[in-house]
Amino acid sequence: MSKRVGMEVSIAVSEAVKLADVDIVAAYPITPQTHIVEHLSELVADGDLDAEFVCVESEHSAMSAVVGSSAAGARSFTATASQGLALMHEILFIASSMRLPIVMVVANRALSSPLSIWNDHSDIMASRDCGWIQYFVENGQESFDHVLIAFRVAEDPAVSLPAIINLDGFVLSHVIEPHILLDEEEVARYLPPFRPVSRLDPDHPVTMGDFATPEFYLEVKKAQEAALRDSRAVIDRGWKEFAELTGRQYQAVETYKADGAEVLLLAMGALGETASVAIDRMRERGLSVGLVKLRLWRPFPAEDLRQALGDARKIVVLDRAISFGAATNPVAAEVAGLLYDAEPRPRIFNMVIGLGGRDVRVEDFEAILEKALGEDSAPGPVGEYELIGVRE
Amino acid sequence: MTSKEKTWTWRDIPVGAVVEEPGNASEYLTGGWRSERPVFTPDHCVQCGLCYVYCPDAAIVMTREGYPDIRLDYCKGCGICARECFMSTFGLSCFEMVDEEEFR
Structure with a gap:
């Protein structure tokens, strides 16, 4: 049964990631995203989440690690903010072009300099053309819900694209709000196991992230752009079916x-x-x-x-x-x-x-x-x- | 990119531009990039195999007799074989880089 509990939004987000039963979390802690990955690290360490927590040395590596894990067919999550997102910038485009359904929470924060740990949208707006599905959430419940919705939509074979959930740093990430949490059975009904369109498998070798000559690149970009535009129908269906499960209806x-x-x-x-x-x-x-x-x-x-x-x-x-x-x-x-x-x-x-x-x-x-x-x-x-x- | 893919429209591209056919780089003939061709002199060869090891395109295979055989369909004419050849120490490299124009 669903239960209503008061908890910090970052913790609720981590609980949603746990409910999504992710296989890999690769993340580097950065304010104001820290509580999300700290709590995920605890969940893995305590055995409450059967996943690999990859402690990386930078956000560039965090995004690179989830590109690899997602390509191998693992449900992959990461989170970052501000300078961290900026450091990931190069790999963001690779993740979307390779059509890897990674889900990332960005606890939106200003960009340096001067160094500011506080909230605005400078980080995501500098990466807005990265080809990911991008949501903006308003409160804790939306944040929790959208982790599950984002995985559901991203992993749909017709979409197969990564998604960013933008969550305002501190003013949302650090506040304590009431959340209605889903239980495992409800999540199982909504979020099927991840079945990648193609994956790295030694028994069925493929090449991913290859190079393309000018005769080929244009068609790849057109296919990618069409997939992101067409994802809208699946997003709407994801919201509709989430409403059928929970009574909470979201719209674009x-x-x-x-x-x-x-x-x-x-x-x-x-x-x-x-x-x-x-x-x-x-x-x-x-x-x-x-x-x-x-x-x-x-x-x-x-x-x-x-x-x-x-x-x-x-x-x-x-x-x-x-x-x-x-x-x-x-x-x-x-x-x-x-x-x-x-x-x-x-x-x-x-x-x-x-x-x-x-x-x-x-x-x-x-x-x-x-x-x-x-x-x-x-x-x-x-x-x-x-x-x-x-x-x- | 092989000739088959050159006719693909954007709808034919596999999701994520995954190459579904392993090893199909062999269909991509890069020998046309070459401006100099390595010409082999068997009399200089001591069968050391350094050219085979150093070739960055794996365009050299070793014959059953232990001599290098250059696959010109893939050789880009970089000249590394000629330079790294053990016998080049004595000014007797097995490979001489010859202007590709001379073979036209």
């Missing part, structure tokens, strides 16, 4: 009091919960504001988002990273591209918020939304954005 894009709102706020990750409090308060004051939450980042749910944004004339897009020197920041760039031919084209207010752990309060959202309410909806200058809270 979710809305909160968004119907008919004059201003919509688009958020990702843990900020969604804070933002929903601001929406409640402002709705009570009779203000026409709503919230749209983006749970799936890759493959990008373009059609869902277009529908969710609907007829709103003004959209506040939150970014948790700066794309230095770019026309606009990562999330705003996607949304602007998506709405290029919308008629009438809404005005986008791009707000970069909570960099390097700068606190984001309910009042901040209220101020941002009030400002957008007071502006007209004629498109503003291209690439204009506000860095919320910066001391001028």
Whole structure:
């Protein structure tokens, strides 16, 4: 039977990894991911999880190790953050091109320098084109659930792609929340054993990660891109069947009091919960504001988002990273591209918020939304954005 | 990449571009890369086998009689055999690298 328990989100994530009965965990500890791998290490050491825990000397090796183990047909997990993800960068692309269904939790953290252990999305946005399925989770329950969902989808033979679960460092990873944990029997019904499309087997030799001449590389990339786009149907099925098991239904894009709102706020990750409090308060004051939450980042749910944004004339897009020197920041760039031919084209207010752990309060959202309410909806200058809270 | 794969569309690519046929690199003839050809002089050979050991493409096989046999379909003409040949110490290398143009 499912039970409701209070535990730190990182510990709940580790318990989900245990329930997924992984064969290999290869990880290097880095703040704020540490509690996840520490707890997994304990589970393996205590005999509660029958898996190999590979203590590697760097994240580059951690990702390389799970590439090897996944290629050998082992269910493989790793977790990292910030500089660790940056060090993995090279191998991230190899994992997705080789179509290895590794699952990784990234406890999102700022990039150096100056060294910051605190939360933002600079790490994942620098690796966003790595070809992995990428989820953003909002609370502990979603984090726990998505470990199982991510394995289920990634290992589907029609997908066979790795997945990243983005979980905000500290503000989510280190908080204690109530979680409804699944039991082994429920997980067994949802997550079948890993049957790789092909695997390293001395009795049936194959070559993986080979080189390709210019006559061949293009077709490989096209096949990879098609697989990531087509994974969307399997992701939706994974969510649907998870809902049938648990009653918890997830979607690529979710809305909160968004119907008919004059201003919509688009958020990702843990900020969604804070933002929903601001929406409640402002709705009570009779203000026409709503919230749209983006749970799936890759493959990008373009059609869902277009529908969710609907007829709103003004959209506040939150970014948790700066794309230095770019026309606009990562999330705003996607949304602007998506709405290029919308008629009438809404005005986008791009707000970069909570960099390097700068606190984001309910009042901040209220101020941002009030400002957008007071502006007209004629498109503003291209690439204009506000860095919320910066001391001028 | 063999000629069969050159006709593959992106839909024909095995998942992850896995090469499902082991050892099919032998179908990939790299001899065309060569600009110099090693020409063997049997009279110099002491059957030491160093050329066989050093050849980076395994393009040299040893005959039953113990002499090197160069598989020109795979030899890229790097010249390592000529240089590493034991007899080159005495200026009597078994291999002379000859411009490929001379064989046209």
